[in-house]
Amino acid sequence: MNVFHFGTGARRLFGIYAPGRGEGRTARAAVLCAPWGQEYLRSHRSMRQLGVQLGTAGFHTLRFDYFG
Numbered sequence: 100m101n102v103f104h105f106g107t108g109a110r111r112l113f114g115i116y117a118p119g120r121g122e123g124r125t126a127r128a129a130v131l132c133a134p135w136g137q138e139y140l141r142s143h144r145s146m147r148q149l150g151v152q153l154g155t156a157g158f159h160t161l162r163f164d165y166f167g
């Protein structure tokens with residue numbers, strides 16, 4: 100898992116990249132976009148678990164927090 104910031108200097112976003120761990124030659128990736136507001140608070144754990152499961156299946160995953 101790689102934690103980093105990206106975007107412009109005034110509007111930097113926090114991201115978490117996890118490389119795929121499965122065996123296979125086909126490169127696959129998923130960008131997980133969290134919902135807004137109260138739904139974000141309630142779905143944080145399930146989004147994390149989804150990222151872990153996708154990584155196990157061989158997907159490179161990127162999760163990020165929106166600006167603001």
